[in-house]
Amino acid sequence: MSSENIPLLEKENLDLPQKRGRGRPPKDESSKDEGNRRLELINCAARLFRVNGFAATSTRDIASAAHMHSGSPFYHFESKQALLFEVMQSGMHSAMARQNQALNTLSGHPCQSNAKEQLRCLIRHHFEVLLGTGNDFIPVMLYEFRSLDTHQQAVISQLQRQYEAPWIPVLNELYQHQLLSCPVKMARLLIFGALNWSVQWYSAQQAASLDELTDSAILLFLHPHTPSSK
């Protein structure tokens, strides 16, 4: 006879090292592969959420794109919504880090004369975040905010404020020197709108480059410095 008579409770003693119970993996060692699988899930989810929207994307679609079976995403994430939240959070942290890097390439002295260059740098980087190849995370964040619950929305809003924080002194500077005529708070909302909307119409094949987009935006928003006002 066989192991059929072994009581169920004793089967737990058969656990091998690689087996663990259900649920997400512990954060510690040995999870390099699992971290890769988790990252692959996030990347696939970001793309599908961007293309089809959150509600129209099934967890089966995501699993299939990541070469998993239908139930497996729930080994890494407790729910579809938690996966969306993770996409947005990691996208924002990455975008903020790259924005700070971009700003650091400019001169270390934030003097008045280069506020225009700082704005150009911020706009150029934001177009990269929105339109760069493989950058699906921020568009998802922008267009699926309502799919989060209240607490998640509060977290993402806080990250958005952090991301926008470097823009405010730059816009203030430009406003004080009359390169910007619109009050700063409203200018920030309208400028971000103009940039964020580009994900709706930009096509890398036929349209302008991101540098050309940036030039156009600067021309639209900033007034030429009239010599008499020097």
Added chain:
Amino acid sequence: MSSENIPLLEKENLDLPQKRGRGRPPKDESSKDEGNRRLELINCAARLFRVNGFAATSTRDIASAAHMHSGSPFYHFESKQALLFEVMQSGMHSAMARQNQALNTLSGHPCQSNAKEQLRCLIRHHFEVLLGTGNDFIPVMLYEFRSLDTHQQAVISQLQRQYEAPWIPVLNELYQHQLLSCPVKMARLLIFGALNWSVQWYSAQQAASLDELTDSAILLFLHPHTPSSK
């Protein structure tokens, strides 16, 4: 005397509030009533699509909002997608009619000097279309375009081009007079983005009025006319 002899086909006696005229409408007004019910469906669908998105809104949600039972929307529309398409089409036709009315209130002579006033008029009306109370149709069109099939997208794109047509000569005029520094094609895309994005942040309670929004947008986009450039 009560409901004793009424044969109940329903296996459940639902306690829904009974509306008048559950049976057939009077013959000579049947088309009018059906038109009203159809319009109510469109209005309810527009609001729900705007608040929750197309994919996250069920046809049962729409039926309930219109005080119908679950299968009844399909008496008026062949599919959920056809209802979305109708929302967008009727919204665009209404918006175009009102845009033309707004333009007609301006002076009948489209001379160069009032191009700025024409742009202000177009922007002010567009904010009304986006943010006015009960105007859910255009936001739905802007944010659910991908939920249409290819043919429907082509129809809506054509309507969008018609809606934007009056903007182009105005922007050309402003560009030629250096009130606008950004090339017109790009300016149009960026300006519509700035305006369209307002549905993401505008709150009628706490924010500026639509007139103030319009003033800010004009300040942001149009350069002051330097006397020397005449």
Added chain:
DNA sequence: CCTACCGATCGGTAGG
């Protein structure tokens, strides 16, 4: 426009 219903699909889970 309602009643009653269907097949498909969904998010998620138990157990290994």
Added chain:
DNA sequence: CCTACCGATCGGTAGG
């Protein structure tokens, strides 16, 4: 991470 599965819900329909 897979296998097998569940209850809920979905868009849509037949017939009146």
